Amino acid sequence: MRLRNAFLVLAAATGLAAASLSMSTAAVPAPQPGGLGRYDITGTYVSGLSSGGYLANQLHVAYSGLFQGAGIFSAGAYDCAQNNLNTALYACMDTYQVRKTPAELEQLTRNRAAAGSVDSPQNLAGDPVWLFHGGADQTVDRVVNDDLATYYRDFGARVAYNNTTAAGHAWVSPIGSNSCGSTSSPYVNKCGTSDPVGEMLGHLFGQVNPAASALSGKLVQFDQSGYVPGGNAAAVSMGREGFAYVPRACETGPCKLMVTLHGCYQYYGLVGNALMDKGYLNEYADTNNMIVLYPQVTTMAGNPRGCWDWWGYQSAQYALKTGPQMTAVVNMVKAMSGGQPPTTTTTQPVPECVTASNYAHTTAGRAYAVAGQTYATGSGQALGLWNTFTSSSVRQTSPNYWVKC
Template sequence: MRALSRAVAAVAVALAVVVSSGAAAHAAGTPYTKTPVSGSLGTYNVSSVHVAGVSSGGYMATQLQVAYSARIRGAAIFAAGPYYCAQNTVSQALYACGDNIYPTYVSNLEAYTRTWASYGWIDGVGNLSGQPVYVYHGNSDTVVKKSVTDDLVTYYQRFGASVRYDSAGSAGHAWVTPYGTAGCTATASPFLNDCGTDPQGAFLGKLLGSVRAPNTGPLGGTLIRFSQNAFAVNGFANGLSMDASGFAYVPSACAAGQSCRLLVALHGCAQGYARIGTAFVDRANLNQYADTNNLIVLYPQAISSGVNPNGCWDWWGYLGATNYPIKGGAQVETIMNMVRRLDG
C-alpha cells in the first residue's frame, strides 16, 4: 500500500511539477480579471456544450466528451493522451500516458470504447464522427511526450472526429495563452505560458465554426463563485478531491436570455484555485472570447487530497472506483450535474 501511495503521488508530480508559490501568479486589478461574486448556477439558453482542458484536465475533458458525446459536441485538449490511457493502472499512467516507455495500446483503448458504448456505459461512438477536436502539444513538453499526444489524435481519428493538431510550437507543459506569466518553453507554476500565439482563438474557431475577436477591455460579464457541494454525487465535493467552490463566467448577453454556447474549462494539476487562486480563470483567455461570442465558461475545481497530492483530475482511478471514465464516474457525473443545471 505504501508503494502504491508513492506511485500515485508520482503520477501527480509527473503531471504537475511541484508547486512552490503559485498564488503569486494571480494578478488582480487588471482589465482581464473579474472579482468573483458568490451565487448559484442558473439555467441559461444554451445551444451546445463543449469541453477544454490541459494535462489532467485534458484527460478529464476527453472522458467527459467520450462518455457524453451526444451532449458534448467538441473538445480542445492540451498536453494529454488518449481516452482511458491509464487503464486504471498507476504504472500505465506514469510510463505510457506521461512518458512513452510503455505503449498506450490505442487499439485496446478503441476496443474498450466501442464495447462500453455497446453496454450503454458511454454514449454511442457514432456521435464522435465529424465532431470538432483541437489538440495542442508543445515541443518543449517533457511531461507528456509528443508520441502520447500523437496517440490521442489517432484515437479520435479512429472514430471519425475532425481533428486539428497544433504541434509546431515550442511550449512546455502548460496551457498556452496570451495572458501567460511564464515563458513559452517553461514547465513551472502556474503552467500558463505566453508563446506569442492565441490557441484559444484557434480552438474556439474549430469548435464553434467561427469566432469573433476577443474583448480586450474590461470584462462585461459576471464571474460567479458557486458551491460544488450542490452538484457532487456524494454531496461533499472535498470527498471527491474537488474544491468546495467552482466558478462560472456568464456574459451579460447570456444572463439576458440570448442563445449561448457552454464551454467546460478544466485546469491541470496544481492549477486549481487552492493552488494559484483565480489565475487560470483570469488568464486562460476564455472570458475575453466569452464576452464577444455568447459563451458561458464553467470552471470546475479540483483540490489536493491524500491520494491526489497535486490536485489533479481523476484520470487514473485515484478515487478507487473503476468507473471513473464512464457515466457514473464520481467526478464525471459531478461536472455533468453542473452542465445539466446550466443548460437545463
C-alpha cells in the same frame, strides 16, 4: 521535466512540479457568490490541460451525446491509464512501458458503449476536436498526444492538431504569465503573438469574433457539493467552490457553454484565479456569446497535486458515465441548461463511406499496399488482401486520413 527519482516520478504522475506563484491583480471580475442559473444553451463543449485534458476527453467520449466538441492541451487517448498509477506514469506520460494502442482503446470504447457505460462513439463522427502539444513539453510525451489524435480521427472526428509551438507543459494564451517554454506554476504560458485559444475556439465553433479588450460579464462562485453524488465535494477530491463566467449577453439570450478543466497544481485553492484570469477564454466569451464553466478539484489521499481523476485514484469508474467527478460536471452542465441536453447546433456532415476493391482503393490513394496486404491511408488500418476481389469500405475524416467504416 524527466523522471529522475521517485519524487519527480510522483510529481509527473500528478502533473507538474511545484513552483512559487507570484499572484497579480486579476482582470477577471471578483467572484460573486451565487448559484448556477439556467441559460439558453445552444451547444456544450469541453476543454482542459493535462489531467484536465484527460478528463475533457473522458467527458467527450462518455457523454458524446451531450458534448459537441473538445479542445485539449497535452493529454493522451481515452483511458490510457487503465485504472493503474504505474501505467499512467510510465506509459501515458513517459513511455517506458507499453501502452494500449489507439485501436485497442477504440475497441474498449465500443465495448463500453455496448454495455451502456459510455455513449456510442458514433456520436464522435463529425465532432470538432482541437489538440495541442508543445515542443518543450517533457511532461506528456508527444507520441502519447499523437495517440489521442489517432483515436479521434479513427472515430471520424474533425481533428486540428497544433504541435509546432515551442511551449512547455501549460495552457497557452496571448496574455499568459509565463514564458513560452516554461513548465512552472501557474502553467499559463505566452508564446509571442500566437493565440491558441482563438485557434481552438475557431475550430470548435467554425469562426469567432475578436476577443474583448475588457470584460463586462460576471464571475459567479457556486458551491459544487450540490452537484456531486452524495453531496460531499471533498469526498471525490473536488473543491467546495466552482466558478462560471457569464457574459452580459448570456443573461437573456442564447449562448454556448464551454467547460474548462484545469491541470494538476492549477486548482483555485493553490493558484487562485490564474487560469480564469490569464487563460483568455473570458475575453472570447464576451464577444462570442459563450459562458465558461470552471469546475475545481482539490487534494485528497492519492491525489496530493490536485489532479482530475484520469487513473483511478478516487474511483475505478473514473472514465465511465458513472464516474463521480464526471457525473458532477455533467450535473452542472444540465443545471445550466435547464436540466435538458443543450440544443444541437449544426455540425459538419459525417463523411460518406466509399466501398470498392482494395486494389481500387490503392489506385485512388485511399489506401496503400504492403506485402500483399492493404492498409487505409493515414490511419494504417488493415483492410485485407490487396487484389480486385477483396472489397472494403472507408471514409475520409481529414485530408489524406482514411478510416474503416
